[in-house]
Amino acid sequence: MSDFNRQKIVDSVPQTGFFGHPRGLFTLFFTEFWERFSYYGMKAILVYYMYYSVSKGGLGIDQNTALAIASVYGSLVYMSGIIGGWISDRITGSSKAVFYGGILIMFGHIALAIPGSMTMFFVSMVLIVLGTGLLKPNISTVLGEMYDIKDARRDAAFSIFYMGVNLGAFVAPLIVGTVGMKYNFHLGFGIAAIGMFLALIVYMATKKKTLGLAGTFVANPLPQAEKKKAFTQIGLVAVIIAVLIAVAVSTGTLTIESFINLVGILGFVIPILYFLFMYRSPKTTKEERSRLIAYIPLFIASVMFWSIEEQGSTILANYADKRTQLDFAGMHISPAWFQSLNPLFIIVLAPVIGAIWVKLGDRQPNYAQKFSFGLLFAGLSFLVILLPAWMGGNNALVNPLWLVLSYLVVVIGELCLSPVGLSATTKLAPSAFSAQMMSLWFLSNAAAQALNAQVVKFYTPDNEMAYFGTIGGVSIILGFILYALAPKIQTFMKGIK
Ligand code: GLU
Ligand code: ASP
Numbered sequence: 001m002s003d004f005n006r007q008k009i010v011d012s013v014p015q016t017g018f019f020g021h022p023r024g025l026f027t028l029f030f031t032e033f034w035e036r037f038s039y040y041g042m043k044a045i046l047v048y049y050m051y052y053s054v055s056k057g058g059l060g061i062d063q064n065t066a067l068a069i070a071s072v073y074g075s076l077v078y079m080s081g082i083i084g085g086w087i088s089d090r091i092t093g094s095s096k097a098v099f100y101g102g103i104l105i106m107f108g109h110i111a112l113a114i115p116g117s118m119t120m121f122f123v124s125m126v127l128i129v130l131g132t133g134l135l136k137p138n139i140s141t142v143l144g145e146m147y148d149i150k151d152a153r154r155d156a157a158f159s160i161f162y163m164g165v166n167l168g169a170f171v172a173p174l175i176v177g178t179v180g181m182k183y184n185f186h187l188g189f190g191i192a193a194i195g196m197f198l199a200l201i202v203y204m205a206t207k208k209k210t211l212g213l214a215g216t217f218v219a220n221p222l223p224q225a226e227k228k229k230a231f232t233q234i235g236l237v238a239v240i241i242a243v244l245i246a247v248a249v250s251t252g253t254l255t256i257e258s259f260i261n262l263v264g265i266l267g268f269v270i271p272i273l274y275f276l277f278m279y280r281s282p283k284t285t286k287e288e289r290s291r292l293i294a295y296i297p298l299f300i301a302s303v304m305f306w307s308i309e310e311q312g313s314t315i316l317a318n319y320a321d322k323r324t325q326l327d328f329a330g331m332h333i334s335p336a337w338f339q340s341l342n343p344l345f346i347i348v349l350a351p352v353i354g355a356i357w358v359k360l361g362d363r364q365p366n367y368a369q370k371f372s373f374g375l376l377f378a379g380l381s382f383l384v385i386l387l388p389a390w391m392g393g394n395n396a397l398v399n400p401l402w403l404v405l406s407y408l409v410v411v412i413g414e415l416c417l418s419p420v421g422l423s424a425t426t427k428l429a430p431s432a433f434s435a436q437m438m439s440l441w442f443l444s445n446a447a448a449q450a451l452n453a454q455v456v457k458f459y460t461p462d463n464e465m466a467y468f469g470t471i472g473g474v475s476i477i478l479g480f481i482l483y484a485l486a487p488k489i490q491t492f493m494k495g496i497k
Pocket of ligand 1: 306418445
């Protein structure tokens with residue numbers, strides 16, 4: 001976007017009104033709060049809904065298949081950010097993309113709220129995948145546009161926004177999880193739909209006044225002449241995909257199994273193509289190419305990290321349900337509540353870790369080193385959960401505090417990697433591809449969950465120690481390698497710190 005337009009947007013946004021920040025920050029905070037509320041609320045009960053028997057209100061899917069489907073789902077949610085980015089960049093602008101995304105998500109949760117069949121379940125998956133792809137990357141873009149590029153409040157704005165994400169993720173399992181597990185899954189999903197609905201109302205009602213022109217420009221609009229051609233092509237591709245799916249399903253080629261494998265491949269092929277495209281583009285300078293090379297080890301580390309973190313809502317959710325003592329300290333714990341621990345620890349510890357970096361000032365670790373801490377803590381969190389089986393065998397139910405500790409440890413790693421990763425991504429991005437780089441960052445999570453869809457199949461309570469030990473061990477080893485490579489990676493960053 002031109003500097004002129006950028007300035008025009010900033011001038012149109014009321015710059016105060018929310019704790020010294022633009023009032024629009026509240027609009028976006030609130031919207032993202034409810035969007036994440038609906039997403040993580042749904043996720044907190046999703047695996048149980050899939051593998052609980054029909055008599056218990058579930059779909060009765062085989063347990064390991066259910067865990068793999070949840071991973072594929074998570075992977076697609078982040079992969080679709082590429083489509084969302086493209087639509088916003090070339091057709092709608094980011095603000096409209098956020099709105100349409102919200103509508104699709106809401107209908108996705110409504111589809112789940114209707115007691116029904118497997119078909120409804122897959123319809124909802126498609127809606128939520130596309131909706132989140134439209135909303136999630138674009139809402140951050142709107143946020144970024146509200147502030148002048150040199151505005152000192154920028155970083156703080158993203159931190160406040162990150163709190164909104166985790167506040168939503170924290171509350172949701174307690175509400176959606178409790179209702180879903182105790183009364184009825186569909187009622188739970190219904191609450192998630194209401195959350196998304198509230199976000200849409202507030203977004204619509206306040207956006208004109210608070211967001212000004214932020215999110216209204218189309219960065220690289222499709223010329224009118226090309227528009228028709230593009231729409232025809234998109235329509236054609238959609239029809240071809242639909243026909244292929246119909247043929248594949250009816251001939252038995254497309255099974256859940258083969259779909260999981262397909263996503264497994266896409267999860268890695270797409271980021272590689274993306275990367276090559278940026279690297280080889282004539283718009284990328286020599287220095288920027290070097291930075292892209294520096295990004296590769298960070299990307300790989302990020303995949304490893306999210307692989308473990310995201311298993312918190314699949315493998316560990318299953319562990320909470322099957323292996324954990326849920327009658328504890330005089331109360332009955334819902335397995336869904338464990339999903340609130342990660343965001344709770346994020347909210348509590350984010351300021352602490354932030355303060356440590358500030359205190360260390362120039363002596364603070366560089367990007368690669370912080371990422372290596374991320375891997376180390378992620379690995380340790382899996383070793384923690386291996387201990388109860390090692391000490392007490394895998395027949396007895398485990399004290400829930402082990403799970404709490406595991407979630408705590410992974411969050412320390414998350415805070416070394418996740419906010420840092422976003423900032424590294426924006427700084428290492430070639431200037432022609434800043435939006436694409438943001439998508440690439442989310443693709444690391446997509447790749448991680450695509451990998452998880454393959455990996456979770458190996459989990460059984462009988463081989464639990466080997467499972468957690470191997471994955472945790474690999475993460476720790478990668479952490480050490482990354483730490484050793486850190487000085488070299490730094491030289492490839494060409495002055496970026
Ligand atoms: N858990 C965070 C969110 O949902 C970050 C996910 C990621 O960066 O992959 O916003
Ligand atoms: N920590 C995740 C994120 O930042 C939320 C979660 O896993 O519940 O949104």
